[in-house]
Amino acid sequence: MLVRLDKWLSEKSSLTRSEAKDALKKGKVLVNGQTAKDPSLKLNTDSDEVILDGNKLIYEKNVYFVLNKPAGFVTSTSDSDGVNVMSLLKGEVTKNLFPVGRLDKDTEGLLLITDDGELAHRLLSPKKHVKKTYYVECQKSISDFDMDILRNGVDIGDDTPTKEAEVTRIDGKIINLSITEGRFHQVKRMLEAVDNKVVYLKRLSFGNLVLEDLGINPGEYRKLNSSEIDILKRS
Numbered sequence: 001m002l003v004r005l006d007k008w009l010s011e012k013s014s015l016t017r018s019e020a021k022d023a024l025k026k027g028k029v030l031v032n033g034q035t036a037k038d039p040s041l042k043l044n045t046d047s048d049e050v051i052l053d054g055n056k057l058i059y060e061k062n063v064y065f066v067l068n069k070p071a072g073f074v075t076s077t078s079d080s081d082g083v084n085v086m087s088l089l090k091g092e093v094t095k096n097l098f099p100v101g102r103l104d105k106d107t108e109g110l111l112l113i114t115d116d117g118e119l120a121h122r123l124l125s126p127k128k129h130v131k132k133t134y135y136v137e138c139q140k141s142i143s144d145f146d147m148d149i150l151r152n153g154v155d156i157g158d159d160t161p162t163k164e165a166e167v168t169r170i171d172g173k174i175i176n177l178s179i180t181e182g183r184f185h186q187v188k189r190m191l192e193a194v195d196n197k198v199v200y201l202k203r204l205s206f207g208n209l210v211l212e213d214l215g216i217n218p219g220e221y222r223k224l225n226s227s228e229i230d231i232l233k234r235s
């Protein structure tokens with residue numbers, strides 16, 4: 001792919017487009033080992049090398065991070081909402097990144113963060129039925145009868161009941177719940193609808209990505225590799 005040098009710099013570093021132009025003027029940018037000053041220079045993202053202040057800037061069309069979200073962080077890109085999940089991506093250029101869907105502040109587990117709007121839209125579209133599995137600990141024990149209600153779809157006060165879900169018992173008060181929608185506080189509201197209360201919630205998988213396979217502890221994150229991105233895109 002061909003990309004202008006100022007676009008490369010502003011997308012793959014923390015610089016704005018005008019700061020990028022300034023850095024070029026000041027001779028801070030090397031292209032294939034030579035100082036480059038022309039912001040309109042067209043570069044090949046596969047074969048050209050850009051170095052800013054000694055740091056190589058790799059041009060990938062999109063980036064995909066997976067985070068094991070700890071409790072206490074808001075799923076937002078804005079600081080005004082409290083301590084947000086983006087602050088956990090230390091040292092990354094996060095300006096074009098956003099979390100795909102949201103986990104409540106007290107919810108833990110797998111969160112995808114990317115700059116790929118098209119994929120995010122597809123993964124979140126109710127029509128695509130992408131499965132999300134949660135580990136759900138409740139205040140009271142969950143009867144087989146209630147598990148069936150959750151499975152078949154339950155009225156949580158919206159226009160329509162929830163879609164069919166998969167429910168597996170882990171323990172008296174603990175289930176794994178897989179849903180294909182992403183309604184606001186959906187899991188908590190589903191359990192409230194059967195007169196129970198979620199006391200601990202963790203997302204175990206998102207589409208084809210499984211937290212346990214990703215090797216990230218709470219608070220840790222990493223980039224997906226290309227085969228994991230393929231797996232995700234097949235979700």
Ligand code: URA
Nearest residue numbers: 103104107185187188
């Ligand atoms: N359902 C909820 O109620 N909360 C979450 O964070 C995710 C799903």
